Amino acid sequence: MLMALLPAFLLLAVALLTLTYNSTSKMVDESVHHQLQETHHRLQSRLDSYLNGLDNLLSTAAEQAVLAAIISSDDRQAARTQLQKTLDNSHGEYLDLLILTRQGQYWVNMNSPLYMLEHRLPSLIADTPFFNKWSSIELEPSPSPLTALIQRYPVLSPDSGQITGSLFGGLVLNDNLTLLSLLGQELENINVQLVLRGKPVGPPLINSDIPSDLFTQVLSSQRLQGQIQGHYFSLQPLLINGEQSELQLLLLTNDAMFQQLQQTYGYHTLLALLLVLSTALALSLYTLRLISSPLASLTLFAEQVSRGHSVSFQPDCIEEFNLLGTSLEQAEKSLRLHRLVLENMMEAVVIFDRAHHLIYVNHAYTKITGQSLDEIAGQTPYRTLHLESGDTSLQLPWQTVNATGFWQGEISGRIRNGSPSPLWLSITSLRDTDNEISHYVVVFSDISILKDTQQQLQRMAHYDPLTGLANRSLFNELLDHNLSRAARHDTSLTMLFIDLDKFKHINDSLGHAAGDELLKAAARRIQHHSRTEDILCRFGGDEFILVLTSPLSHQQAMCAAQRLVNAFSDKPFRIQGQYRYVSISIGLACYPEHGRDQETLMKNADTALYQAKEQGRNQVQIFDAGMNLQTQIQIKKTTELRIALEQGQMELHYQPQFCLRDGSLVGVEALVRWNKPGIGLVYPGDFIPLAETTGIIVPMGKWVLKEACHQLSAWRQAGFNNIRMAVNLSARQLRQPSLASDIAGILQQQEMNADMLELEITESMLMEDMNTAITTMSELNQLGIHLAIDDFGTGYSSLAYLKNFPVRRLKIDKSFVQDLTADTEDTAIISAIINLAHNMGIAVIAEGIENEAQLEYLRQLNCDEGQGYFLARPMPAADMDKLLQESCPLVEKDQ
Ligand SMILES: Nc1nc2c(ncn2[C@@H]2O[C@@H]3COP(=O)(O)O[C@H]4[C@@H](O)[C@H](n5cnc6c(=O)[nH]c(N)nc65)O[C@@H]4COP(=O)(O)O[C@H]3[C@H]2O)c(=O)[nH]1
Structure with a gap:
């Protein structure tokens, strides 16, 4: 790992070195130039103070009154003496030139004897401008040029204030060692050369060993600053009188300075580099140490994941690795999940x-x-x-x-x-x-x-599972199709609405299995008598529809339907090992005469079927447009009744039953009413017969039983413990095999004692199907439920059969009671019934007591109980509540 990082480090070091070298060189350059600049400023200020000193000296000398006086007196010797004093001054020794003019003419010359300038004096005097301004004047041209800086001061007459003369002072720049040494003092590593108009003036001041022609090379390069042969130089004008003059100062560094600077910077650079490298190395080692362990565990984790192992990631101290590990773990989990999904x-x-x-x-x-x-x-x-x-x-x-x-x-x-x-x-x-x-x-x-x-579902969706015939949905489709075809070809169709006569009876008495068997056999028989192109469906329950698709006249259609009726009535069915004759009724409607659409055709066939049933079953009726309106009304009423039961429009009223001996209230009879919306109460006489023929009486009777038991249970909980509840049972209910178990369930649900319930059945019901009646009644008796014979006397009026039934009470029909007083025959009948019943241990209740006389007769005839408008009318449960709260109403009437 470390070896892998080495080239990177080397590269970094080289880059740093190069960077440092470049920046060092730049810094050295800048530093040297800065130093040269500073030196130039230093020398400039030295020159300034040097010239200032001379300025002061000359101005003081020129302003002396004595000098003006000497000029006025034209005393040349005195002038010399006076000027010598000036030269003797501390700055005076720097003056190479000192000349006094009188009246514009050269007068006294105190110049340095080193320079032979007498021949130049007139022009010098003429060229030097007034005053207080140093001027550089070329005294001698090439080949031995001589350049001087000269200052001219006027000498004024103290009396007139007029210029009487001029005092010229100056210094020669060539070979002016005094000036050079003054400028060059304490300059160790820098060499100096004065330059005038691009040419060296006087000798250079050389502080070290440098090539002699170096100054010339610099000047000929015509550059103001830079480097030459490893020496830095700067050529800048000097300021004289505060202005840039033609006089320049050339500064040139020697080797030592440059080397020293380079050494200093190089040393620092190396140090910095070493520091950087060692820091980088230390940092790398530290980082390596820091990451090596988490990296190792991350690598191990990644390896295990790649081998398909299910491992969980252990986070460490490095957040980035943790993120990587967690992401890897998540990815592995998601991958595993996908694999599992695929595999499962x-x-x-x-x-x-x-x-x-x-x-x-x-x-x-x-x-x-x-x-x-x-x-x-x-x-x-x-x-x-x-x-x-x-x-x-x-x-x-x-x-x-x-x-x-x-x-x-x-x-x-x-x-x-x-x-x-x-x-x-x-x-x-x-x-x-x-x-x-x-x-x-x-x-x-x-x-x-x-x-x-799918096929099975399709079959189920279109076929009746019991008979295998088409169901309603398929039938509708097929009929629709055939109706369209008949319309297109202008032909006819015949619809036979078939219903098994008294199927309910078989179903109730023999059970559903037998009912199903019959339905299957009936379907087969109808199918046998129909053609393949005909449409046959089980429309529901025991209803079938057969559509004869070949065009037939009404006569032919009737014949075909009659053949079907005969096929049923002529040959019995074998059901559960027993042979039974089952007839059918058929309602017939023809397309297009009796309807052009499905709905009308079916409604009219149904109406015709109803008619066939009404007319005694086992026959065919063809629809007639003028067919009994009553039939239509009956059909409508049936629908209404069904809806009434479903929507809870039924309610119970209760008529009290009293003991005739002590007048106590011993029971109530539950009587159903139809509270028809918008009409009010409809009495049982108007709907019970219809409910009977349509079979609605079965669910309705069940509801009555439940409701009556519920109410009795409520009264008993309210403390009326000795009341009995009498409920009317219909013949259809009695034929229900499940009747006893249904009632047992209701009693259990209401936590009611069976002996408080009394079921009223009529004589005719008992006689209709004696065997079934005996079985059911025995079952009910075993449950402890009491049975009463309703409307006694209107039917067979034979007490003989009572021996076969577990009856506890006889209910003498109201028709006997009504004529009780007038008709002695009725009185005798009632008396005989009561006596015989009592002999058989059966109690007697009389219904329809409408007056006191009837009540009295019945009492005298030893009738046990009574019920009638005279005693109390049937009433809603709430009114019955009140009555129960009061004392016995019979007792009150007696009083
Ligand atoms: N003229 C006269 N009539 C009296 C007098 N006292 C009572 N009634 C009436 O006689 C009928 C007695 O009931 P029912 O013989 O069982 O005769 C009942 C019964 O056979 C049947 N019924 C009523 N409720 C039910 C029920 O829940 N189920 C069944 N299956 N049939 C019921 O309807 C029949 C008629 O019931 P309702 O119209 O309520 O008529 C009741 C009652 O109101 C009286 O003093 N004079």
């Missing part, structure tokens, strides 16, 4: 590469085909998928996948024991980053069970 899918998954080579199959594939990946390795897709019609069956799907990326559909395979099975197959192509197909994913499932179920 119900559908087979097969993956091929782009060259159609098999690379993966899941468990479901092995389960469906019984083959593993090893067994089918190297097989073509169609063999892998066990397709029935070979390679060609995949041609189109594969082309579609290549073009659109996806295909799905049904395809025939041979995967279950080699037998053909429908497969639902989807193929998806996967593409790589270059958008080239990389894999094909094939998912398929065996849909034979689904298809079977």
